[in-house]
Amino acid sequence: MNAKLPVRIALKSMTMAGMLIVLCGCWDIRDINHRALPIAMGLENKEGIYRIHLLIPQNTQSSSSVRIVSDKGSTINEIIDRISKDLELEVDLMHLKVIVFDRTFAERGLGDSVSSFMRSRDIASKTIAAISDESIGSLFQTLKSTSTTGGLEIYNFFEKNAGWSPQLAQTRIWQIFQSLHSFTKDVAVPIIKSGESTTMTSTGSAVIKNGKMVGRITPEETLLFNAFNGLSAQGKIEVMNHAAVVIDTDRLSHHSSVKGGRAVLNSRINLKVTVLETKGSPTTAMVKQELEQLLTQNFERMFARLQAEGADILGVGQFFRNRIPRDRLANWRTDYYPRMKLNLTFHTVIEDEGLLKMKP
Amino acid sequence: MDKSMQVIAVYLLSHIGLIFFMYPTDIIESLSVGHWCAILLGFACHVAVIAIYTKGLSYFKSQSIIDIFAGAGKALAWILLLPVSLYFLMMLILTVRAYAEIVTIIFLDSTPLWAVMALFLAVAGLISFMGVEAMFRTGLLAAILFFPLLLFVLSVSFQNADWHYLYPIMDKRSASFSFVLERPYLLSFFAFAGGFLFLGFIPPYVPYKRRAVLWTTPVLLPFFFVSVYVPLLTFGRNTAVQFQFPFIMAVDTADISWLMFDRVTMFFMITVICFALLFISLVMWKTTLMIRRVLPFVRPDLASLLLAAVVFVICLQIPNWKMVERLFWWNTYLRLYVVAVIPLTTLVLGIRRRRKGAAGI
Structure with a gap:
């Protein structure tokens, strides 16, 4: 038994050395x-x-x-x-x-x-x-x-x-x-x-x-695209006739429905903005109104173009997954998307006016 | 001494090791809508089978399933256990071959397949050779080491989830369960059926409480859901069905800028492969137990060495992934047999024994 021991130890260490070479993963x-x-x-x-x-x-x-x-x-x-x-x-x-x-x-x-x-x-x-x-x-x-x-x-x-x-x-x-x-x-x-x-x-x-x-x-439209995807437009500047603002937070809510074979999506984007710059002396109400108007206009223009191209980069089709059966959703890009109606309302809150006061 | 903790750890790990690769592929393939029906149905079968199996075992005080069947007659034992050992052998070959392929596909692309398989078999063989108590202690250790990592990766994997993909909730096909007898769904059963048989082999060595294991089964359910729904929510069904391993792809899309490691997939892979190794060693141990029952003169170390060698040689003969998939399909018949027959027979034998016992008194 004792005579065999060195042989066994030698065998074992050889196996181990062999494994080291083969199995080290290098x-x-x-x-x-x-x-x-x-x-x-x-x-x-x-x-x-x-x-x-x-x-x-x-x-x-x-x-x-x-x-x-x-x-x-x-x-x-x-x-x-x-x-x-x-x-x-x-x-x-x-x-x-x-x-x-x-x-x-x-x-x-x-x-x-x-x-x-x-x-x-x-x-x-x-x-x-x-x-x-x-x-x-x-x-x-x-x-x-x-x-x-x-x-x-x-x-x-x-x-x-x-x-x-x-x-x-x-x-x-x-x-x-x-x-x-x-x-x-x-x-x-x-x-x-x-x-x-x-x-x-x-x-x-x-x-x-x-x-x-x-x-x-355009880059400005990309900003809207990002805002729509909730990829928050944080810290971004929107230039208008009277002021520049920075968007703090954006929150979205959507409601989708299908009326007479036509897809309708009511979306609301809530923006909280801060005033950065003013030209002349606009009131906050003016800034708010102008901002909402501008964003809505730009968005509608962009969306109309996207519809004409038939490309749903905003992923609005996703909101209809529970409204349109899957086999018909397969034709979303051709059957529904070009005719769909998107009612988008921007709702902005001017959170503050920076360190200077403004007329309400 | 009660070792329920260790049994629970091994039960969880060996199943988690099996879930994340082929299971999501099969489920996503079998349905286009309402995958939760498929997952829940499979899981219900899993729980039912374990309940029946452990109930049957509870009639026999710390006897292994081999003793139980042998006690009911030699012929019966042969008829029942031969398919089981064949199933184990197939399972070993398939798991080793498939996981080696997965490892080379996902991260070790210049390492030859045989080296990865040799590594798997060497480690798993060593663990199984060390004995079942060591294996169960290793299981507990692996659970403590890797579970936090696994949970981290799983929570990160939801990064790109788009919850709209949950809809539609179900359709005619998923509600009518017409997918049940189709090939992809039957294949998916390997994730449910692969691991639980060990509960019948360990009672003489590692005693555990039946209720503890039964109460743990729901812990597995989230893992089944995550493995299928993370790729579905990230990519959508139409894209997810294109992938060989959808869950891995979904984890690959996660981008964490504050983490110093570029791919969290690596952590995940290493964790899951550790679990799979434990599973392989468990199956190896069960198989050697049966071999030694038939051939009692074979020494235990020789038995596991021989088994590893046989598995290795057969694995080398499998030329490609298509063949692996075909073998998986052939093994489904054996699997269904094992899932249906073994637990039921155990229960019947158990009830018969109790009646006899009652009559004796």
């Missing part, structure tokens, strides 16, 4: 300094040929710079593979934050590429989507030349806890994918281009219906 591992971690990807498509631009921050201890790599090919994965091969680093898209699509590409439809992003395991479904109003090459060049933080600007521009403002839509890849399959939901994707004094500027939002860009709305 399979084909690449160290972090051998990986390129792009922060933004630009995607163009001309006659079926994709062109991909990758914006890769390069931070060393003393400096931070940006590198742009681009290549073209017939599938996205093929291009990424080729870039990985040509680069001295392995491209790792795990931490990709923003995907910028070319506008003409978006107009022809993003369906296939968005589906492949959803299918692939290395691009996160919560990556932010944007559409570029200028060629992606020149947008990325501007990003590179003006960058001081290693290319983080484009990410911070969209991030809610950094540079995001309510005039900017925020849409993620999974939401575009959802609009491909949903009966009642479309999305608005922010349109960006390089700015004059800032790195970037937003020129509104693209209206995406079933993965295709069918129209656009």
